[in-house]
Amino acid sequence: MTKLDKPIALAADHGGFALKEAIKAHLQEKGLEFVDFGTTDGAACDYPDVALPACNAVVEGRCGLALLFCGTGVGISMAANKVRGIRACCCSDVFSAEFTRRHNDANALCMGGRVVGAGLACSLADAFLSAEYEGGRHDARVAKLTAIENQQAAL
Numbered sequence: 720m721t722k723l724d725k726p727i728a729l730a731a732d733h734g735g736f737a738l739k740e741a742i743k744a745h746l747q748e749k750g751l752e753f754v755d756f757g758t759t760d761g762a763a764c765d766y767p768d769v770a771l772p773a774c775n776a777v778v779e780g781r782c783g784l785a786l787l788f789c790g791t792g793v794g795i796s797m798a799a800n801k802v803r804g805i806r807a808c809c810c811s812d813v814f815s816a817e818f819t820r821r822h823n824d825a826n827a828l829c830m831g832g833r834v835v836g837a838g839l840a841c842s843l844a845d846a847f848l849s850a851e852y853e854g855g856r857h858d859a860r861v862a863k864l865t866a867i868e869n870q871q872a873a874l
Contacts, residue, residue, distance in 0.1 A: 722783035723784075727754070728781075730770055730795070732790070735830070742837075751848070771802065774799050784827065784828070784847070792835075805826060806824060809831070813842050822852075824852040
């Protein structure tokens, strides 16, 4: 089963709302399923509040990957990376979006609504969603990330 056999989790605060809506339309055009964890309008809200349910859906296996949005993409990536089992990356170039999946087994891509336009965001999402984790020499590094996460959880 690939990550795209499950719906994609989407979430945004007010700063990323318009970009999330553009990505939703793009995913619909491609026939990809998604679950929108909010916000459902442009009203001010806090990125940790929308990141948590989307990331929990990925960790629990209800969704395969997450696309998360805030004003810069940085805040929501910080919130996402606090969720045990999430490896989130904030990207604004296609190479990084693709290779964070290939080499880091990232399961959440974060983007800034005030940083990237809709066209670039669609390209970033496509690169991220179509890439597969390569494993092999990268397994030891990803395992070290998980070990750090587990060690911190035990404190």
